[in-house]
Amino acid sequence: MANKKRAFITGASGQDGSYLAEFLLDKGYEVAGLVRRNAVLDLGNIHEFKNEVKIYYGDLHSPESIAMALLDFKPEEIYNLASLSSPLGSFSDKLGTIMVTGVGAMHVFERAKQIVPKAKIYQASTSEMFGAPKQVPQNEDTPFNPANPYAAAKEFAHRMAVIARNDQTQPQFISCGILFNHESPRRGVNFVTRKISVAVACIKNKRKEGIPLNEIGEPIVQNGKLKLGDLSAKRDWGYAPDYVAMMWMMLQADKPDDFVVATGEVHTVEEFAREAFAVVGLDFKDFVETDPRFVPPVQTGPLCGDASKAKRVLGWEPKTKFKDLVKIMVHADLARFS
Numbered sequence: 001m002a003n004k005k006r007a008f009i010t011g012a013s014g015q016d017g018s019y020l021a022e023f024l025l026d027k028g029y030e031v032a033g034l035v036r037r038n039a040v041l042d043l044g045n046i047h048e049f050k051n052e053v054k055i056y057y058g059d060l061h062s063p064e065s066i067a068m069a070l071l072d073f074k075p076e077e078i079y080n081l082a083s084l085s086s087p088l089g090s091f092s093d094k095l096g097t098i099m100v101t102g103v104g105a106m107h108v109f110e111r112a113k114q115i116v117p118k119a120k121i122y123q124a125s126t127s128e129m130f131g132a133p134k135q136v137p138q139n140e141d142t143p144f145n146p147a148n149p150y151a152a153a154k155e156f157a158h159r160m161a162v163i164a165r166n167d168q169t170q171p172q173f174i175s176c177g178i179l180f181n182h183e184s185p186r187r188g189v190n191f192v193t194r195k196i197s198v199a200v201a202c203i204k205n206k207r208k209e210g211i212p213l214n215e216i217g218e219p220i221v222q223n224g225k226l227k228l229g230d231l232s233a234k235r236d237w238g239y240a241p242d243y244v245a246m247m248w249m250m251l252q253a254d255k256p257d258d259f260v261v262a263t264g265e266v267h268t269v270e271e272f273a274r275e276a277f278a279v280v281g282l283d284f285k286d287f288v289e290t291d292p293r294f295v296p297p298v299q300t301g302p303l304c305g306d307a308s309k310a311k312r313v314l315g316w317e318p319k320t321k322f323k324d325l326v327k328i329m330v331h332a333d334l335a336r337f338s
């Protein structure tokens with residue numbers, strides 16, 4: 001039997017890491033993941049298929065842990081997905097965000113250059129790097145203008161990736177996916193779409209206990225209400241499994257490049273909430289309240305991606321429509337929080 005291709009994923013227990021691991025296992029890859037050692041050791045989203053993924057405990061803070069995993073596993077493909085990924089949360093942990101999301105990515109590139117110089121690398125860049133852009137929709141040529149520490153850290157990582165790619169002495173294959181928001185039932189509960197789908201489920205199922213906590217440590221539903229920030233914020237929301245396929249496609253290309261990955265459709269937070277409550281026959285106006293504590297100090301958006309290059313060069317297109325995404329998330333949480 002031919003040797004299996006080996007892929008190494010940092011942030012394997014996160015939303016994208018878990019879908020990507022499943023996607024690559026389906027393609028016959030041997031998959032390894034760098035996972036932070038935490039108190040419960042439940043491996044997050046990869047808990048259910050943990051026996052199929054080789055786990056390396058490590059941290060992007062520790063170049064040594066990255067190096068040890070690369071030395072042992074010798075991957076041909078590396079997907080750097082690990083990050084402190086909350087834009088709002090990054091305001092209260094600026095240094096941690098810069099060190100993990102920015103400097104941590106550089107550690108991955110540098111250790112790969114020394115240990116597996118031929119490995120192709122995917123870097124998880126983000127539409128947040130555009131900040132509050134004047135140009136709508138945004139494409140690969142839209143200037144970056146980060147509006148939060150998370151986006152600034154991602155821009156640093158993105159620029160280090162491009163520098164490593166263009167290094168004439170030892171160029172690395174590093175492609176950056178400038179991904180617009182993508183959601184799923186595995187999205188962290190500190191993100192607005194997931195807060196909404198969890199709240200719909202808890203309200204509909206009249207759940208009183210075991211309600212997940214939001215990003216400021218309060219139950220997502222309190223006294224029958226869901227608190228959100230700016231309902232008029234506009235985002236381009238896709239479905240995470242569609243997007244991990246594009247990460248893989250980028251590494252199958254002959255040369256590294258940057259690609260915007262998006263649906264090109266924009267919806268407000270209010271529209272998401274209205275659709276989600278409507279899935280269970282409720283009116284969002286009866287349950288949603290706004291709260292300034294969930295409004296970031298510097299606003300981002302409107303974010304709307306032009307993914308025509310991804311379609312033209314790699315043949316990628318999103319498959320899942322906005323209303324289907326909302327239904328998938330609400331139905332999953334109705335079952336989970338029954």
Ligand code: NAP
Nearest residue numbers: 011013014015016036059060081082083085124126181182
């Ligand atoms: P996620 O669910 O938050 O996953 C991030 C992963 O990084 C988690 O598994 C987390 O581990 C891990 N991590 C955090 N700090 C780490 C550290 N110091 N060392 C090692 N691992 C660490 O994020 P996602 O939605 O899957 O996104 C994947 C990547 O794409 C991220 O880099 C994100 O910033 C980027 N991105 C996401 C979107 C989106 O809409 N989802 C859009 C654009 C870009 P724990 O489980 O231990 O916390």
